[in-house]
Amino acid sequence: MTRIRKHFDWLSRINRNSSSNAAAALAALGLACAVYWVLLLETHRNWVEDTEHQVELRAQQMASALALQVSTLMAGLDVVSRNLAAEYLRGDTDAFLHSTRVAIETFPEGSIAQVSVVNAHGDILYSRHGLPRGMPRPTTADLELFQHLRDSENDGRLHISRPFVSRVTGKWVVQFGRALHNERGFAGVLVLSISPDYLADAFRRAVTGADDIATLLRDDGTYLARTRLQDEVLGGALPPALSSRLARAGESGNIRLQPRRDGQDRYYAWHRTSDYPLVVAVGIARGPAMAKMHDTVADSLLRNIVGTGVLLLAAFAIALLYLRGSSQNALLAESEERLQFALDGGDLGLWDWRLDIDRLSYNTRWAAMLGYPPGELGTTHEDFMALIHPEDRARVKHKLNAHLYGESAYFESEHRMRTRDGRYRWILARGRITSRDAEKRPLRMVGTHMDITAHKQAEAERGALEAQLHKLVAQVPGMVYQYRLRPDGGSAFPYLSPALQDIYQMPPAEVAEDATRLLERTHPDDRPRVQASIQRSADQLSTWVEEYRILRDDGDVRWLRGHAKPEREEDGSVLWHGYIHDVTEERARAQALRDSEERLRLTVAAVRDGLWDWDLAAGSIHWDSRCFEMLGYRDQAFAVNEAVWQRLAHPDDYPRVDTLMAEQIAKGEGFDAELRLRTATGGWLWVVCRGRVVAWENGRPQRVMGTHTDISARVADVNLRRALLDNSAAAIFLVSPQRIILQANARAIEIFSPNREDMAGSRFSAAHGGEGPFERFGAEYEKLRSRGSIRLEYPLHDKDGQARWFDISGTLLDPTQPEGDVIWTLIDITERRRIEAELAGARARQQAVIEHFPGGLLAEDEARNVQLANRALCELLALPAPDSLGGRPLAELSGRLPPEVAAVLGPDSGPVHREATLDDGRTLEIERIPILQQGQPFGLLWLMRDISERKRRETDLQTLASTDALTGLPNRRAFLAQLEQTLVRRAPHSIPDPGKAGCLLMLDVDHFKRVNDSHGHAVGDQVLIHVANTLRGVLRREDLPGRLGGEEFAVLLPGTSAEGGYRLAERLREALASRPAPTTAGPLWITASIGLCLLADGSVTDLLERADQALYEAKRGGRNRVVAWRPPADTAVASEQRPS
Structure with a gap:
């Protein structure tokens, strides 16, 4: 354009009457127009590319925001499914149902369409909407989600199914499943069902364009939800080429497509959710998004075509004027100067302000920008200022004065000007003073106007998009942020969502440039761990995930969970894009739930009862793991119903228990019955079955809950007591205060009853040998009543009149009633007394042998206590008299023994034969002999002899020999x-x-x-x-x-x-x-x-x-x-x- 200006300056100085010069001028003008159009078309192309980039950026931002929203929903579903699975596996039905209700109430209404549990065979055991009565139990064994979880390893993750039409509701659902595993392996699946319509509705609130679209996909390209044409795509997937490209792509990406399904050309952007195999794709229709820009370009082309035509006509007219002669040179120079500004502006409105006469002139394009026909606008400076928006007028006047007084090199202003229809358009005004008088006062100022309304509208749309994104982020239940860690160790938050104020109670501006204050809010106990995890994430560029506490200004301690992904910047800094939300209430609920579960678990574990739940309408009975365990079955080994219950109950017990339960349930009262149930091994287990109606409908009982208590030990104890009483080797009598026999066991009858008849009601005088001895024995009753119990050895006569000795123990039946009944236990010790007499004789003979043994002798029992020692041992080792050693631990004597002897008397129990030389020169031969009784250790026998003289003789002989x-x-x-x-x-x-x-x-x-x-x-x-x-x-x-x-x-x-x-x-x-x-x-x-x-x-x-x-x-x-x-x-x- 500068060359063109110089060219026109040159034309003004040459001879105008030369036709060859006029032709050259027209050729130069054509060249200038061609260059101008090349530049104009390049500008239009840049406008279109910038707008397309803004649309792509908008799609990427929306996809990222929606992916974050989906991640939050998935994290919540993950936590809920994990807690529900844990509660179900514990077998606590009430806690599981309560947690299910809490979970459904916690999430937005309609988000969780169904909660169900299936067993290891795919049969549905629980459904939030209930199970159909009188029909076979529904099964999920043929569904993809169940088969995948059944056949895969237990990775503890939440798995997502393909959409399918529910057999219960007939509507499309997406299932989120978690495998249930117990000690026996795979036990079933817990399923949360989400409606694709709910997911699509959540996307529609963010995607407002009529032809725009948002899609939720699995990692393999399967459709899960779509804002438009959802019913046509559910059950299908992306074309193989797109699925393959999506699988190879990274965390995010974009593409321009025109699907055959609706023929709409769109910019698509996708973003993967963190930690879950899901992809969010957003498509923005290209036509509506580019419509305004295309209109602007078309309008610009039309105006420039008209302007170029006018320009060429003007140039032709100028050439004619050149040929007319030099008389018109001045007028032609002025026209050429206007033509020069027209070339500079192209699609610009031209204006020329003569300050000395306050006259403003402008071209047609200038007037057309504001919708005025030529000649209708005023020509004074005041008329020009009146068209400027009142809010912009002072600013424009200030800039204009600054240029007029030489404070700026040129005048430039963006402001709004009123159009003919009363609306305002944004105008970019540029100009400069072209002439001044001798006193430097401005005489003339020329410039251009450019309509930048489209540009301002694009900026407004971008601002609206940012505001929309800001609102969308504000709806996320947490804080979205960017955190930058610089190489010098400094840190800042380039972006923080408003939720910072709610979480940290501090405005984002305080930490935008320096993150120190926010990081200092971390709890002192957690700060080293958090700082180490941030540094580790920066070093490894690994995802940062952490739970930690913060201390707020009001002293409140809050638990936060953070998740962010880092990326390395060109200057070496690390920038994280992440999300932090408050999990204090979640942790509190989880802790309260764990406490409640623990209390219930401890209660049930303490009483060791099994829980059961009987659905009277369906006839089904649910047993917990303890009910199955009592009978020796694995948990949920079989389905329980009334027929199974009857088969398990003992035939002799079922009629009685069934009648009792029916009567009490009809009355609405609790019942308590003892019966036998068949075990897995074919035996019988005694249980107490207790229950009560817990649900009614229309005055009829619908549900009964109760417990099974294992009383086999108690029943066995009663039977054992009865068996012990009848099979006891002792004769046992229960006697009244009048000394009348109330009860006698089998052994008592065997010893004392002549004809083995029951002795109840008889007196015991015959066993005493008459009334006299019987009455004298009455004195023992007085001792018994004063002491509470008595024991003595006493002779009595058996049924044959033979005298026998008995060890008799008497005990009050009720210690609080000394005058009450008495239990007498008689053990026949006749043989024992005979053996004791023989043993006393044998012991006397043994003592004589011990005392005359040629050496020391000591015997100890298996507890290492001294049982006997002879006098020779005490003299040999300088110990007290033998009688004082009996019963004392051998270790107690070690301190009084010579060290050489004590060392031999160690803890071993095998045979020993050693010699010990004492400090006084004596040599002792010590022999240890184990005492065995039927091959079992019964004690040790120690033999000690003084062999000093023999050792001296051996030494002398050895010396003589060598x-x-x-x-x-x-x-x-x-x-x-x-x-x-x-x-x-x-x-x-x-x-x-x-x-x-x-x-x-x-x-x-x-x-x-x-x-x-x-x-x-x-x-x-x-x-x-x-x-x-x-x-x-x-x-x-x-x-x-x-x-x-x-x-x-x-x-x-x-x-x-x-x-x-x-x-x-x-x-x-x-x-x-x-x-x-x-x-x-x-x-x-x-x-x-x-x-x-x-x-x-x-x-x-x-x-x-x-x-x-x-x-x-x-x-x-x-x-x-x-x-x-x-x-x-x-x-x-x-x-x-x-x-x-």
């Missing part, structure tokens, strides 16, 4: 045995330092034969003793010397290296050579030759041979020296010393 009698050193056998043990211990893996494995020395007195020959064997023995003493004095404590025979000695040096052994051998050689042996023949100087070898690999024989070889080398080398053995290839090393 010691050389002359020198006191170990003899050859003992030494070689010790060497053998050393070789075993010095295995390579057991030697800390292999270089110190040990050494063996072989020592032989030099020229010993001369001593014997010169001085005799007695002196030779004294020399050998001197050698032994020298060995003891030089060797270390751990070294072992020994005499192998004659003048030959050996020394074992454990843990010694070759060098250390060599030095020790040298000291030993020097000690013998430096000190003479004291003998009766006087001091004798002696020397010795020593052979040394390491305790290397080899046997005892190998080591002795090596040491002997080294000794031989020492002898051959001149005696009085030490030689260490080397393998044959080495040369022996010797050291020789001579006596001084």
